[in-house]
Amino acid sequence: MxxxxxxxNFIRFVLLVLVQVLVFNRLNFFGFINPMVxxxxxxxxxxxxxxxxxxxxxFLLGLSIDFFSDTMALHAASTTTIAYLRxxxxxxxxxxxxxxxSFKLSNSTKAQQFTFLTLLxxxxxxxxxxxxxxxxxxxxLILKKVLIISLATLILCLLFGTLFxxxxx
Amino acid sequence: MQQIINxxxxxxxxxxxxxxxxxxxxxxxxxxxFHQSKFFNSANWLTGNIYNTSFNISTYFDLDKxxxxxxxxxKRLRHLLFNKKNEIQIALxxxxxxxxxxSGQIIKNSYADQRNYLTINKxxxxxxxxxxxxxxxxxxIGIVENTSGKFATVQSILNEHxxxxxxxxxxxxxxxxxxxxxxxxxxxxxDIPKLVPLHNGDTIVTGAMSSIFPENIxxxxxxxxxxxxxxxxxxxxxxxxxxxxxxxxxxxxxxLNREEILELESETINND
Numbered sequence: 275m276x277x278x279x280x281x282x283n284f285i286r287f288v289l290l291v292l293v294q295v296l297v298f299n300r301l302n303f304f305g306f307i308n309p310m311v312x313x314x315x316x317x318x319x320x321x322x323x324x325x326x327x328x329x330x331x332x333f334l335l336g337l338s339i340d341f342f343s344d345t346m347a348l349h350a351a352s353t354t355t356i357a358y359l360r361x362x363x364x365x366x367x368x369x370x371x372x373x374x375x376s377f378k379l380s381n382s383t384k385a386q387q388f389t390f391l392t393l394l395x396x397x398x399x400x401x402x403x404x405x406x407x408x409x410x411x412x413x414x415l416i417l418k419k420v421l422i423i424s425l426a427t428l429i430l431c432l433l434f435g436t437l438f439x440x441x442x443x
Numbered sequence: 444m445q446q447i448i449n450x451x452x453x454x455x456x457x458x459x460x461x462x463x464x465x466x467x468x469x470x471x472x473x474x475x476x477f478h479q480s481k482f483f484n485s486a487n488w489l490t491g492n493i494y495n496t497s498f499n500i501s502t503y504f505d506l507d508k509x510x511x512x513x514x515x516x517x518k519r520l521r522h523l524l525f526n527k528k529n530e531i532q533i534a535l536x537x538x539x540x541x542x543x544x545x546s547g548q549i550i551k552n553s554y555a556d557q558r559n560y561l562t563i564n565k566x567x568x569x570x571x572x573x574x575x576x577x578x579x580x581x582x583x584i585g586i587v588e589n590t591s592g593k594f595a596t597v598q599s600i601l602n603e604h605x606x607x608x609x610x611x612x613x614x615x616x617x618x619x620x621x622x623x624x625x626x627x628x629x630x631x632x633x634d635i636p637k638l639v640p641l642h643n644g645d646t647i648v649t650g651a652m653s654s655i656f657p658e659n660i661x662x663x664x665x666x667x668x669x670x671x672x673x674x675x676x677x678x679x680x681x682x683x684x685x686x687x688x689x690x691x692x693x694x695x696x697x698x699l700n701r702e703e704i705l706e707l708e709s710e711t712i713n714n715d
Contacts, residue, residue: 326456347466350466
């Protein structure tokens, strides 16, 4: 069972990196919208797995995207942040349900899943564009980018989510 | 001691997060103040080969258009060649030439970020070195930043750090070409004095001050110009000749005199 999880997550990791850098980084919709669908890795990652490994893995995921897109460690920083904040976000959304042994993401309501994904994306994009622009004078630019690109990422993540839904986990 | 260990165990996730965050923040802040990191770029073996494979697949789809571009360029060059007035044959001696040109192809393009880098499929093995100029038939693209065996990253002119010497065509008024990160079709030419007569549509070309690019390589045309805050210099919006979203075949310029120029300049500074 453990090796199965490991295997699935490994495949997911590689595929999401490739899809991100070869397809979505080249999208440039309206000249600047590049959705970041690799966040789905953090959305799909098993809840009960070790937290330290999860944070480390997310850092590696961000770093691999950074290597491809020449962005130094922007993706790594923002992905590590949401990996660290994920338990807090989940407690906020799923509340006491999270404590049950039988809790699974697929068992929760659609609204909860949607909010969870949205929060992950918004926090990620906020950290990402703050670090990328790196000046408070351009706060409007940051907010504009966060808003528009979050929306694009959310739509694509929802589409991907329905395409490759994880019923078994 | 026990308490310290307990503290470490209790906050291990937080500490791990802080550690990883500090590493990434270190890299990020470095990228804001300095040039691209030596090993942290897409010119390495793995990423280069993945991009190259993807490029090899997608390159067939626009062969027609690329061919047309190359034919048009050949046509223009032949036109220049046939209409050359004085046919003085100088023996092509390596002592007489100051630039050599090699060709390459862009395998990764980017223009939506603040600091855009391109990757080309030529590297150290093709004697590509740092600080070589990269152009297309229409105009300049950027400057080679890092090289690996088979690949190189190019700092695009659409990059916060980009700073290229440029001038107004047929004059000697020069300024610096920078990018304000707003639009991928326009770059800014700054430090042109107020007394220079400007007109919308004037052509901007590379200046002679650069030891990277030859003089008079086209860049773009003046779209709009305003005085900057000090009211002494113009800030000029230059619309690029190159469509930066659609570039593929590029030429890499090796300036043979660059080392000599740099050496001389540093000597002069040291002597002061």
